[in-house]
Amino acid sequence: xxxxxxxxxxxxxxxxxxxxxxxxxxxxxxxxxxxxxxxxxxxxxxxxxxxxxxxxxxxxxxxxxxxxxxxxxxxxxxxxxxxxxxxxxxxxxxxxxxxxxxxxxxxxxxxxxxxxxxxxxxxxxxxxxxx
Amino acid sequence: xxxxxxxxxxxxxxxxxxxxxxxxxxxxxxxxxxxxxxxxxxxxxxxxxxxxxxxxxxxxxxxxxxxxxxxxxxxxxxxxxxxxxxxxxxxxxxxxxxxxxxxxx
Numbered sequence: 001x002x003x004x005x006x007x008x009x010x011x012x013x014x015x016x017x018x019x020x021x022x023x024x025x026x027x028x029x030x031x032x033x034x035x036x037x038x039x040x041x042x043x044x045x046x047x048x049x050x051x052x053x054x055x056x057x058x059x060x061x062x063x064x065x066x067x068x069x070x071x072x073x074x075x076x077x078x079x080x081x082x083x084x085x086x087x088x089x090x091x092x093x094x095x096x097x098x099x100x101x102x103x104x105x106x107x108x109x110x111x112x113x114x115x116x117x118x119x120x121x122x123x124x125x126x127x128x129x130x131x
Numbered sequence: 132x133x134x135x136x137x138x139x140x141x142x143x144x145x146x147x148x149x150x151x152x153x154x155x156x157x158x159x160x161x162x163x164x165x166x167x168x169x170x171x172x173x174x175x176x177x178x179x180x181x182x183x184x185x186x187x188x189x190x191x192x193x194x195x196x197x198x199x200x201x202x203x204x205x206x207x208x209x210x211x212x213x214x215x216x217x218x219x220x221x222x223x224x225x226x227x228x229x230x231x232x233x234x235x236x
Binding site for chain 2: 014018019021023040050052055058059063065067076077078083084085087088093109
């Protein structure tokens with residue numbers, strides 16, 4: 001439980017597409033509850049308010065109002081704002097039937113997104129060419 | 132750059148376009164960039180509940196970077212990183228809990 005010293009020795013997590021699972025390493029057997037010592041199982045003890053903190057890669061917040069700023073409201077790095085404009089232009093031209101110009105702006109958008117620096121954390125994403 | 136700035140630039144080049152239409156295109160762009168770059172990192176907290184194994188992830192989640200548990204044993208509570216199980220099915224092969232709540236209630 002969370003009152004143990006060094007909870008990182010006892011707890012672990014895994015996930016599926018929509019949910020996160022928290023499990024606890026059991027140190028004693030309680031047959032009535034189906035708990036076996038030496039196995040991970042569901043946490044059973046006092047509820048801990050804000051006991052779990054998750055850090056996630058998230059989609060950007062949606063733009064809703066005219067005054068919404070792409071950086072402060074949506075979370076998009078300022079260096080990528082021009083890419084949004086290129087994307088919008090390409091889609092408008094595509095919808096109006098100007099496929100050649102649409103392809104130009106789409107290409108500019110793709111190249112721009114690819115060239116922008118990745119995260120400040122230094123974690124890099126493996127670039128796999130589209131075949 | 133605000134939504135209004137983009138609409139104004141679009142209007143200058145291509146004439147007036149419906150606001151909702153341009154706003155939808157901006158949101159499409161944000162989704163496309165999110166899928167390609169994964170720049171946007173957020174934190175979320177939830178209660179650690181007794182007998183509950185599964186917790187819903189926020190709807191806008193792309194992937195989970197790390198999970199921390201609040202250590203309440205010391206005088207100043209702090210969050211500790213916990214490891215990810217790489218083989219949960221193997222470790223929990225005898226556990227049938229998959230229903231959204233814990234199996235020990």
